[in-house]
Amino acid sequence: MSQTLWQELTHKGLVSGEEPVVANDNSPWYVRTMLGIAGWFGALFLLGAVFSVFGLLIGFTSTAGILGLGACLVAVLIYRAGKKNDFLAQFAFAISLAGQSLLVFSILSELNIFGSGDNFSDRLRMLSMVTICLQLLLFFVIPNYLHRMWSALLITLSVMFLMNMYGLHAFTLSILLAGGVGLWLQEFNWATLGNKLTTPAYALVFISVLLLFVQTFLWSDHQSYLWFDSGFWRRAFGLSSSVDVLPVRLFSLSTGAVLLGLVLVLLKRAGNWASGIGIAAILLSILAVYIGLFVPGFTVGIILVLIGFAHSNRVLSGLGLVILVVFFFQFYYHLELNLLQKSGLLVASGLGLLVVRYVMNYVWPIGVNKHA
Amino acid sequence: MRKTNRQLLLEWAEQSSIDGRQLKDALNVGGVLPTVSDWRGFLDKLLLYVGALFVASGVVFFFAYNWDDLGRFAQFALVQGAIVAALVAFWMLGLEKLSGKISLMMAAIFVGVLLALIGQTYQTGADPYELFTVWCVLILPWALLARFDVLWVFWLLLLNLSISLYYQVFGGLFHVLLGGEQMLWILFVVNTVALLIWEWVVTKGADRRKVRWMTRLLATVSGGLASTLAILNLLGSDESSFSQYGVLAWLGWMALAYYWYRHVEVDVYVLSIGVLSVIAIVSVFLGRFLFSGADAFASLLIMSAVIIGLSAAGAYWLRSVVLGEQS
Numbered sequence: 001m002s003q004t005l006w007q008e009l010t011h012k013g014l015v016s017g018e019e020p021v022v023a024n025d026n027s028p029w030y031v032r033t034m035l036g037i038a039g040w041f042g043a044l045f046l047l048g049a050v051f052s053v054f055g056l057l058i059g060f061t062s063t064a065g066i067l068g069l070g071a072c073l074v075a076v077l078i079y080r081a082g083k084k085n086d087f088l089a090q091f092a093f094a095i096s097l098a099g100q101s102l103l104v105f106s107i108l109s110e111l112n113i114f115g116s117g118d119n120f121s122d123r124l125r126m127l128s129m130v131t132i133c134l135q136l137l138l139f140f141v142i143p144n145y146l147h148r149m150w151s152a153l154l155i156t157l158s159v160m161f162l163m164n165m166y167g168l169h170a171f172t173l174s175i176l177l178a179g180g181v182g183l184w185l186q187e188f189n190w191a192t193l194g195n196k197l198t199t200p201a202y203a204l205v206f207i208s209v210l211l212l213f214v215q216t217f218l219w220s221d222h223q224s225y226l227w228f229d230s231g232f233w234r235r236a237f238g239l240s241s242s243v244d245v246l247p248v249r250l251f252s253l254s255t256g257a258v259l260l261g262l263v264l265v266l267l268k269r270a271g272n273w274a275s276g277i278g279i280a281a282i283l284l285s286i287l288a289v290y291i292g293l294f295v296p297g298f299t300v301g302i303i304l305v306l307i308g309f310a311h312s313n314r315v316l317s318g319l320g321l322v323i324l325v326v327f328f329f330q331f332y333y334h335l336e337l338n339l340l341q342k343s344g345l346l347v348a349s350g351l352g353l354l355v356v357r358y359v360m361n362y363v364w365p366i367g368v369n370k371h372a
Numbered sequence: 373m374r375k376t377n378r379q380l381l382l383e384w385a386e387q388s389s390i391d392g393r394q395l396k397d398a399l400n401v402g403g404v405l406p407t408v409s410d411w412r413g414f415l416d417k418l419l420l421y422v423g424a425l426f427v428a429s430g431v432v433f434f435f436a437y438n439w440d441d442l443g444r445f446a447q448f449a450l451v452q453g454a455i456v457a458a459l460v461a462f463w464m465l466g467l468e469k470l471s472g473k474i475s476l477m478m479a480a481i482f483v484g485v486l487l488a489l490i491g492q493t494y495q496t497g498a499d500p501y502e503l504f505t506v507w508c509v510l511i512l513p514w515a516l517l518a519r520f521d522v523l524w525v526f527w528l529l530l531l532n533l534s535i536s537l538y539y540q541v542f543g544g545l546f547h548v549l550l551g552g553e554q555m556l557w558i559l560f561v562v563n564t565v566a567l568l569i570w571e572w573v574v575t576k577g578a579d580r581r582k583v584r585w586m587t588r589l590l591a592t593v594s595g596g597l598a599s600t601l602a603i604l605n606l607l608g609s610d611e612s613s614f615s616q617y618g619v620l621a622w623l624g625w626m627a628l629a630y631y632w633y634r635h636v637e638v639d640v641y642v643l644s645i646g647v648l649s650v651i652a653i654v655s656v657f658l659g660r661f662l663f664s665g666a667d668a669f670a671s672l673l674i675m676s677a678v679i680i681g682l683s684a685a686g687a688y689w690l691r692s693v694v695l696g697e698q699s
Contacts, residue, residue, distance in 0.1 A: 005377055005402055009390070014398050020389040031690050034644045038651050038683030042676045049672035090680045188395050191385035270408070309414055312378050312404050324422070329429075343433035350426030357419035366412055 043094040065106030071099025128158040152203035174254035180204030256289030297327025377402035455482045473520040480511040501537035521586045560597035591642045598625040599649045647686035
């Protein structure tokens with residue numbers, strides 16, 4: 001297949017010369033999954049071995065910190081020395097995790113994180129910032145996809161926590177999602193970055209989805225955000241505490257803004273966003289934003305489906321479809337209506353969608369190539 | 373594994389073999405970026421499937437609301453009518469079309485609804501396993517007729533459920549053998565036989581690429597059960613039960629799977645399952661000795677090294693198999 005594609009590209013004048021050697025480190029997903037599962041078990045046992053000597057290190061937290069830094073450095077060296085070696089990659093990942101655990105143990109002890117006092121939140125914030133700095137460093141120096149994914153996830157989780165703690169809790173999800181969408185939109189422009197771009201892009205999307213599920217299913221009150229600091233606005237700006245609990249609508253509107261932005265960018269990419277189809281797409285997006293006021297997961301699902309389809313990324317589009325279905329049924333389930341009224345609403349919604357499809361078949365039949 | 377055009381183009385771009393300014397054109401040549409027609413088709417399918425799902429759900433909710441008010445005969449008429457409608461749709465669409473096979477599958481599902489309604493209406497006192505067993509038997513001719521892998525998976529699921537539910541009620545054969553372990557053995561035999569029959573059918577002419585997911589699903593279930601039996605054997609101390617044959621069964625399964633999926637019909641997925649199983653069994657075997665007295669630190673360290681080493685060796689071997697197939 002690659003021979004035909006390269007020849008085709010050469011024929012169209014897009015490339016020249018011999019076809020580049022294809023790197024063979026892209027194992028099938030099930031081999032990588034198998035490696036990941038086994039690697040994690042190996043790492044857990046190694047961490048267990050490290051933790052078993054923690055008792056000896058209590059009181060020597062600086063020693064633990066130095067050992068942790070040393071372990072991380074060893075991991076970096078092993079990664080760089082054996083880039084294509086699976087054994088060394090697994091071993092280095094386990095060493096890195098052990099080193100990071102020792103570092104975290106050292107920091108937790110130095111900060112007296114579980115001690116008494118009013119500044120527990122400040123200590124948590126400090127821990128998050130240290131985590132971000134450490135993981136950023138590891139992200140750039142370790143040339144391994146799995147480790148970069150790990151670092152990106154930890155960075156994103158820490159950033160999410162800090163945003164919630166600094167009063168941005170109503171906008172955290174939409175800001176993270178916007179960041180992820182922004183990176184995915186640059187996937188082809190910044191292709192030379194490789195997994196340095198895709199790992200944070202995936203991390204931002206996955207953590208946004210995690211936040212969406214936690215906010216929706218673990219907290220029945222949508223105004224309860226994950227680990228948010230309820231007194232931040234009062235302490236920082238003297239604003240009343242009612243400002244802290246921002247309306248859910250603002251959260252939905254900000255996510256809607258991300259959707260509208262994405263649609264506009266995709267239409268502009270297609271080259272003719274002022275056409276009839278383009279205007280219809282914008283109007284449909286506004287409708288989607290309105291629906292998102294009642295079903296926040298709907299907007300997030302639509303965003304992921306659109307960006308996934310636009311970039312032929314099945315992971316994103318599949319995730320988006322699952323979110324769409326789950327959150328729509330969650331919405332109907334929680335409606336304070338009886339089964340008869342819910343059935344009527346569902347049938348009406350379904351028929352409405354089918355009518356839209358029918359109208360679209362009339363206005364824009366399949367097979368007719370219109371500018372969008 | 374062959375890379376998709378998307379993977380190749382992005383890899384070439386990362387290597388700077390394609391100019392960044394040409395990448396979008398290259399993606400269009402490779403058919404990676406969706407065209408306007410693709411978007412149109414995507415929107416059409418999205419509206420159709422989601423709309424149909426909502427309408428179907430609304431109909432279900434409607435009947436759920438009115439169910440108690442419907443008389444006994446109306447309830448039976450509805451369910452039986454649904455079965456007849458699905459069969460008529462199947463007859464009209466035909467066996468060769470996917471929609472025809474799906475219609476037959478819907479009829480098979482409605483048979484279960486009918487059986488549940490019978491049990492609920494007449495309070496027969498039947499155990500749940502009896503419902504699933506009868507359901508299995510009744511839809512077997514349709515499964516044979518349809519030659520539809522999704523329907524076969526559904527049928528196997530019902531069979532596995534029947535066996536599991538049976539052992540929830542009856543703890544074992546004459547209460548002599550451990551119910552749970554005997555259940556695992558029977559499930560292992562059933563699913564392994566299913567895999568063997570499936571492989572026999574596939575070698576008779578089906579396009580293996582199209583049914584690969586079914587092979588992999590059956591191999592995963594069968595291999596998982598074999599591994600579980602081996603682990604029970606390693607951890608158990610009861611020598612009077614079947615548990616002592618767990619490792620033998622696992623070794624037999626591994627030998628057969630290696631021979632078939634390495635030398636006859638190469639399937640790297642199944643080989644990966646085998647590698648993961650080996651890692652699990654060796655770890656349990658080692659752990660049994662290491663953690664019964666040795667120093668915790670040393671034991672954990674050795675376990676870690678063994679797991680990491682085995683997984684790396686396994687990945688290296690799997691990669692060599694993949695490269696061998698590609699060349």
